[in-house]
Amino acid sequence: MIRIWTDGRPAGLLERSGERGSTFVYSPEVDPARAVSVTMPVRLASWNMAFGIAPIFEMNLPEGALRERLRLAFAKATGTFDELDLLSIVGRSQLGRVRFTAADAELDEGVPFQPVSEILEGRHGGELYRILIEEFAPYSGISGVQPKFMVRDERAFTAGDPAGQVLPPSFRGATHIVKFWDQSEFPQLAANEFFCLKAAERCGLQVPPHRLSEDGSALVMDRFDLRADGSYRGFEDFCVLNARRTEEKYAGSYEAGVMRRFQQFARSSDLLEESLRLFTLIALNCGLRNGDAHLKDFGILYDDVEGDAHLAPAYDLVTTTVYIPADRMALTLNGSNQWPSGKNLIKFGEKRSLGSRHTLAARMERIRDALAETAKDVEVYGKGHPEFADTGRRMVAQWEVGARDSLSLR
Ligand SMILES: Nc1ncnc2c1ncn2[C@@H]1O[C@H](COP(=O)(O)OP(=O)(O)OP(=O)(O)O)[C@@H](O)[C@H]1O
Ligand SMILES: [Mg+2]
DSSP, X not given: OEEEEETTEEEEEEXXXXXXXXXXXXXXXXXXXXXXXXXXXXXXXXXXXXXXXXXHHHXXXXXXXXXXXXXXXXXXXXXXXXXXXXXXXXXTSBSSSEEEEETTOOOOOOOOBOOHHHHHTTTTGGGHHHHHHXXXXXXXXXXXXXXXXXXXXXXXXXXTOTTOOOOOTTXXXXXXXXXXXXXXXXXXXXXXHHHHHHHHHHTTOOOOOEEEOTTSSOEEEEOTTBOTTSOBOEEEEHHHHTTOOGGGTTOOBIIIIIIIHHHHHOBOTTHHHHHHHHHHHHHHHHHHTOTTXXXXXXXXXXXXXXXXXXXXXXXXXXXXXXXXXXXXXXXXBTTBOSOOOHHHHHHHXXXXXXXXHHHHHHHHHHHHHHHHHHHHHHHHHHHXXXXXXXXXXXXXXXXXXXXXXXXXXX
């Protein structure tokens, strides 16, 4: 049995049920403000799943290399290895405000200290990834296929505040996400993502503070769900909002699965502007030629599960067509995975009543400008880092195609 915690306090119990399912029950008299998800209000009746665990509990389970690493390290002890086993390992150190422990255990995140500067300086060379994954895999309640983990360096965490607020001395949670890449599959992925995030920032989108290591091997990001006082914001991705399993992250459309769902769950005094930001992010993905923007690559962020909920900062932006030239969109628009024309993007915005043609066209023009500006940065970086130059050139070529075919009204 697993105890579920929200906001640092017990909220309920989760256990296996049936052949392959699970049951979750809230503890008696838990306050509605302690619900695990905006999709699962506090109630007396249990929440049952015939297969696996509820999407909010599955949301941060590692995929890819990290999952495999944990399976190899821990499967022997338990014999089998299912989602609850994985939760009992990484559950105490997760993104967002939900945590998991054994039923009789206290909650103690206890993430080891790791100076971010050592990662940025590329100490230990090619060994860095191997050394870090060894130590940090069990503290990395984070989804995604790319090799990554979570570390703690409270001195390098500013909560987005340039004045550099300091976390309380007792804080032992993870502060940063470190993303690496596999040379044989996706060369220069960290730099690719770094410049895509730069373009997003230039479009006026919020992005988490992020840095590229000197040797280009790692991208280090501040957690956007961590507050300066050491408490956590609620974060839920669009698999959760669509009641989908992680394995269904590629199933859905931008119309229903993302935009309409956002407008259903977002609560904001300026929902129109926030929806326009989401429109910008979707259009930017088309301009960048990011073919991997699936339901887990969009999210909402909130302080109070019953209160306002906003679009989370942009993350996981990559020009995937550098590696997979024929890549298409992960989700559909107008029933198709083909990159949309600028006209179709505008139609999409008009149908969701996001503004006039003129307003939407102006957003797209801003994205084109952001891509053109960022292309200059890519070129400069490529001169100083010859190993990136080829990837950089190909990124810029893709952005030019994206801007011409998906962001212009020809
Ligand atoms: N700065 C951040 N703060 C908090 N949570 C984040 C942040 N960046 C990413 N996340 C969360 O971590 C998850 C994994 O990150 P990301 O999508 O970058 O990994 P990935 O391995 O590239 O994913 P994919 O499998 O889509 O390729 C995201 O889905 C999101 O839930
Ligand atoms: Mg992702």
